[in-house]
Amino acid sequence: MTKANNHSRKVSDPLITFDQENRVFHLHNQYISYLLAIDEGGIMSHLYFGRAVRHYHGQRQSPRLDRGFSGNLPGTTDRTYSLDSLLREYSGQGDGDFRTPALIVRQADGSRSVFLTYQSYQIIAGKPRLKGLPAAYVKDDEEAQTLIITLVDQLTSLEVALTYTIYRDRKVIARSVKIKNAGQTTVHLEKAASLQIDFHNRTLDVISLPGAHVNERHEQREKVGFGSKVFSSSRGTTSHQMNSFIALCEPKTDEFHGEVYGFNFVYSGNHKESVERDQFKQTRLTVGINDDQFDWQLGPDESFQTPEVLLAYSDHGLNDLSQTYHHLLRERVSRGKNQFRQRPIVINNWEATFFDFNELKLKKIVDEAKNVGIEMFVLDDGWFGHRDNDDSSLGDWRVFKKKFPHGLKKFSDYVHQQGMKMGIWFEPEMISYDSDLYRQHPDYMLRVPDREPTPSRDQYVLDMGRQAVRDNLFNQMKQVLKDADIDYVKWDMNRHITDVYSSVLPPQQQGETLHRYVLGLYELLERLTSEFPDILWEGCSGGGGRIDAGMMYYMPQSWTSDNTDAIARLTIQYGTSLAYPISSMTAHVSESPNQQTGRATPLQTRADVAMSGVFGYELDLTKMSAAEKAAIAKQVATYKAIRPIIQFGDFIRLINPSQGNRCAWLFVTADKSEAVVFSFQVLSSAQPAFNVLKLAGLNGNWDYQNIATGKVIGGDELMNTGFYETIDKFDFSSHMYHFKAVSD
Numbered sequence: 001m002t003k004a005n006n007h008s009r010k011v012s013d014p015l016i017t018f019d020q021e022n023r024v025f026h027l028h029n030q031y032i033s034y035l036l037a038i039d040e041g042g043i044m045s046h047l048y049f050g051r052a053v054r055h056y057h058g059q060r061q062s063p064r065l066d067r068g069f070s071g072n073l074p075g076t077t078d079r080t081y082s083l084d085s086l087l088r089e090y091s092g093q094g095d096g097d098f099r100t101p102a103l104i105v106r107q108a109d110g111s112r113s114v115f116l117t118y119q120s121y122q123i124i125a126g127k128p129r130l131k132g133l134p135a136a137y138v139k140d141d142e143e144a145q146t147l148i149i150t151l152v153d154q155l156t157s158l159e160v161a162l163t164y165t166i167y168r169d170r171k172v173i174a175r176s177v178k179i180k181n182a183g184q185t186t187v188h189l190e191k192a193a194s195l196q197i198d199f200h201n202r203t204l205d206v207i208s209l210p211g212a213h214v215n216e217r218h219e220q221r222e223k224v225g226f227g228s229k230v231f232s233s234s235r236g237t238t239s240h241q242m243n244s245f246i247a248l249c250e251p252k253t254d255e256f257h258g259e260v261y262g263f264n265f266v267y268s269g270n271h272k273e274s275v276e277r278d279q280f281k282q283t284r285l286t287v288g289i290n291d292d293q294f295d296w297q298l299g300p301d302e303s304f305q306t307p308e309v310l311l312a313y314s315d316h317g318l319n320d321l322s323q324t325y326h327h328l329l330r331e332r333v334s335r336g337k338n339q340f341r342q343r344p345i346v347i348n349n350w351e352a353t354f355f356d357f358n359e360l361k362l363k364k365i366v367d368e369a370k371n372v373g374i375e376m377f378v379l380d381d382g383w384f385g386h387r388d389n390d391d392s393s394l395g396d397w398r399v400f401k402k403k404f405p406h407g408l409k410k411f412s413d414y415v416h417q418q419g420m421k422m423g424i425w426f427e428p429e430m431i432s433y434d435s436d437l438y439r440q441h442p443d444y445m446l447r448v449p450d451r452e453p454t455p456s457r458d459q460y461v462l463d464m465g466r467q468a469v470r471d472n473l474f475n476q477m478k479q480v481l482k483d484a485d486i487d488y489v490k491w492d493m494n495r496h497i498t499d500v501y502s503s504v505l506p507p508q509q510q511g512e513t514l515h516r517y518v519l520g521l522y523e524l525l526e527r528l529t530s531e532f533p534d535i536l537w538e539g540c541s542g543g544g545g546r547i548d549a550g551m552m553y554y555m556p557q558s559w560t561s562d563n564t565d566a567i568a569r570l571t572i573q574y575g576t577s578l579a580y581p582i583s584s585m586t587a588h589v590s591e592s593p594n595q596q597t598g599r600a601t602p603l604q605t606r607a608d609v610a611m612s613g614v615f616g617y618e619l620d621l622t623k624m625s626a627a628e629k630a631a632i633a634k635q636v637a638t639y640k641a642i643r644p645i646i647q648f649g650d651f652i653r654l655i656n657p658s659q660g661n662r663c664a665w666l667f668v669t670a671d672k673s674e675a676v677v678f679s680f681q682v683l684s685s686a687q688p689a690f691n692v693l694k695l696a697g698l699n700g701n702w703d704y705q706n707i708a709t710g711k712v713i714g715g716d717e718l719m720n721t722g723f724y725e726t727i728d729k730f731d732f733s734s735h736m737y738h739f740k741a742v743s744d
C-alpha cells in the first residue's frame with residue numbers, strides 16, 4: 001500500500017482522488033477526467049484524459065503483450081511488460097522507451113540514463129505559484145486542487161515532481177515539472193519538457209499556428225502520421241514562425257463538434273512541441289523549452305522549475321476550446337488593474353510618420369484624434385536618443401531634444417489636456433552600436449567572444465539574464481514613465497536572438513543563457529508592472545512575434561501583427577483567436593493602399609476588422625478628408641458602444657477565411673442578450689453565390705432585434721435557418737450586424 005507523504009490540509013469536495021488499492025489518481029470535475037496510475041515497477045502510466053467519468057473502474061489498464069524488440073523492466077523476466085509500449089506520464093532516456101523523451105540528463109559519469117519510479121504524492125488545495133515564472137493562478141484555494149507526484153531515479157537521487165492542477169469550473173489542467181538534484185554530483189539537464197502526454201491508438205490531427213513576420217499564426221491542420229513532427233522556435237522568443245500553442249483533435253472535429261485537446265505553453269522563449277506516432281499507432285506529445293541551445297547545470301540540492309502548460313479539452317469543437325482559453329487567459333493568467341478594464345481607442349503615429357516627426361507635427365494628429373473621439377495617443381519609435389532612423393540609440397531612453405525641444409512631459413501634458421491618455425514605445429531588450437549604453441557597457445550585449453555578432457535591423461540583443469542590465473533598464477524606464485506621466489507602454493522587440501553567449505556565465509553554463517534571458521525579462525516586467533500598476537502594458541515583437549500565455553501574465557494585450565492590411569488580418573486574427581482572447585489582440589485601421597500589401601480596401605472594412613479586436617488607428621489623420629474623418633468619428637462611436645461585448649464577450653468563429661472567399665465571426669455577451677456579428681467577402685464575383693450566414697451562441701428561445709433595421713427575429717431562426725447576406729459588387733466588403741434580445 002502506498003503512503004501519502006506530506007499531506008497538507010484537507011479540502012472539501014475533492015477534485016483529485018487516489019484509489020489506494022489500484023494505485024490510480026483521478027483528477028476530475030464536471031467536464032473532464034485525467035487518470036494516471038502507479039504501474040508495475042513504480043512506473044507512472046497514463047490512462048486517460050477527456051470527457052468526465054464519475055468513477056474509474058480500471059478499464060484502461062494497459063494490456064500486456066510480448067513484443068519483439070521492445071525490452072522489459074531491468075531485473076525482471078516478464079516479456080509482456082515494456083516501457084516501449086506503455087502510455088506514460090514522463091519518460092527519460094535509456095530506460096527502454098524509444099519514443100521522444102521528456103527528460104534528458106547528462107549524468108556526472110557521462111551517461112544519459114535515468115530510470116524514474118514513483119516515490120510519493122501530495123494533494124494540496126489551490127495552485128502554487130511558480131517562482132520567477134508566469135503561470136495560471138487561483139484567487140481562492142477552493143478554485144482548484146493540485147497533485148504533485150514525485151518520481152525518483154534511485155541511482156542518482158534525481159527527483160522529478162510532476163505537478164497537475166485541475167480547476168473546479170474549467171476544462172483545464174495545468175502541468176509543470178520541478179527537477180531536483182538530491183544527489184551528490186552535478187548533472188546537466190539537456191532537455192526538461194513541461195509535459196508529456198500519450199494517447200492510445202486513435203487517428204488524430206494536429207493543429208499548429210505557423211507563420212512569418214507580417215503573416216503570423218495561420219491555422220495549419222494535418223494528420224498525425226508515423227514518425228515525429230516537431231513544431232518549435234529556436235529564435236529566443238515564441239516567434240512569428242511557430243506559436244507555442246498546439247492542439248490534437250479527431251479528424252471530424254470542426255468549430256462546433258468533436259473532441260480536441262489544447263496545449264498552451266506559458267513561456268516566451270524557445271519552445272518545442274514534438275508529436276510522435278509510434279509503431280503501435282499511439283501518439284506522444286511533449287511540450288517544453290526547446291532543448292536546442294539548452295543545457296542547464298544542476299548542482300547538488302539545486303532545482304529546476306519548468307514553465308507550465310495549460311491543457312484544455314473540449315468535446316464541442318474548436319470554438320469551445322478557444323473559449324476555455326479565452327476565459328482562462330483573461331481571468332486567471334492576466335493580472336493587474338487593466339485586466340478587466342475597457343481598453344482605450346488609440347491613435348499610434350508609427351505608420352503615419354515613421355521616424356519623421358516632431359512635437360508640432362504630432363500635436364496636429366492629437367488634435368484631429370481628439371475631434372473624432374479617440375482616447376489615447378501612442379508615441380511610437382523615434383522619440384529617444386538621437387533616433388532619426390533605426391540604426392541608433394537603442395539603450396538610450398532619454399528624450400530626443402531635436403524632436404521634443406520642451407521635453408516629453410510638455411508633450412504628454414498637451415495630450416492629457418486634450419482629455420486623452422498618453423502612451424509610449426520602448427524596445428528595452430535591445431542595444432545599438434551607436435548608443436551611449438554600448439559605449440559605456442559593450443559587455444551588456446549577448447556576444448560570442450572573438451566572433452563578429454550577427455546584426456538584425458542594425459541592432460543587437462542585451463543579456464537580460466544579467467541583473468546589472470535589468471537594473472539599468474529599470475532605472476532609465478522608471479525615469480521616463482514617471483517624469484512624463486505615461487499611461488501606456490508598448491514593449492517592442494524587433495529581432496531574434498543570435499550570438500547566444502553571456503559574458504558573466506562560465507563555459508559549462510552557457511547553455512543556460514537563453515532561459516536566463518527569459519527569466520530576466522520576466523523579472524524586469526514584474527518589477528516595472530508592480531512599480532507602475534496603472535499603466536496599460538502592451539507586448540509587441542515586430543507585431544505578433546511574442547504572443548504567448550507567458551507575456552499575458554505581465555501585459556494583457558499585444559500588437560497582433562505588423563501587417564495592418566484588413567484582408568491579411570482576417571486569417572491572422574482568426575488563427576490567433578484559437579488560443580488567445582480578443583481582449584489581448586490589438587488591431588488598427590491604417591491607410592489604403594496598405595503599406596505592407598499594397599492592397600486598397602474600403603475604410604469600413606478596415607474598421608470592421610480592427611473593431612474585431614482592441615481597436616485603434618495608425619494613420620495620419622491630418623491627411624484625411626472631412627468625409628473620411630466623419631466616417632472615423634462614427635466608427636469610434638460605434639466601437640465605444642460595442643466595446644464591452646468585443647473585449648469581454650464570448651467570441652465565436654463562424655466562417656474560416658482560409659477555406660474560401662468569406663470570413664465571419666461573432667461576439668456575444670455571457671447572458672446571450674446581445675451579439676455583434678461581422679462578416680467579410682474577399683473578392684467580388686460577376687456570378688456570385690447566394691450566401692447564407694448562420695449565427696451561433698444565441699438563445700434559441702429568445703427573439704432578437706437587428707438594431708440597424710429594427711426587425712425582430714428568433715434566436716433559433718438566426719442560428720438554424722440563417723439569412724441571406726446582401727450581394728456586394730466590390731472587393732473586400734464587410735457587414736456588421738448588431739442584435740439585442742427583446743422581451744415580449
Ligand code: DGJ
Nearest residue numbers: 350380381540542543562
Ligand atoms: C515594430 C512594431 O510592430 C511596429 O508597430 C513599430 O512599433 C515598429 N516596430 C517601430 O520600430
